[in-house]
Amino acid sequence: MDVMYSPTFPDSxxxxxEWLDACKGGPPATCDFxxxxxxLAETVLLGNVxxxxxxxxxxxxxxxxxxxxxxxxxxxxxxxxxxQGEG
Numbered sequence: 001m002d003v004m005y006s007p008t009f010p011d012s013x014x015x016x017x018e019w020l021d022a023c024k025g026g027p028p029a030t031c032d033f034x035x036x037x038x039x040l041a042e043t044v045l046l047g048n049v050x051x052x053x054x055x056x057x058x059x060x061x062x063x064x065x066x067x068x069x070x071x072x073x074x075x076x077x078x079x080x081x082x083x084q085g086e087g
Contacts, residue, residue, distance in 0.1 A: 012030065015031070018030065018031075019031065046058060049065070049071050049074045049075060050071065052070075052071075052074060053065070053068050053070040053071035053074060054068065054070070054071075055068065055071075056068035056071040056072075063075075
């Protein structure tokens with residue numbers, strides 16, 4: 001059976017041009033952090049934590065590793081006084 005491939009994205013004018021156009025109010029870039037890149041980065045980083053900590057259940061709503069204290073320690077940092085972020 002022959003399967004025809006149909007690209008889902010139009011040709012890119014180039015990463016930097018696409019990104020700058022999106023910053024200036026143009027169409028969203030294909031590397032859009034909110035709809036694509038953010039979830040991909042989270043998945044890859046959590047995979048690295050799972051590899052180092054031996055696996056865990058991920059509570060995405062509360063952003064916590066369940067059942068693995070080592071994983072939770074890799075996900076949280078203690079900051080020196082004056083360097084904490086809000087929230």
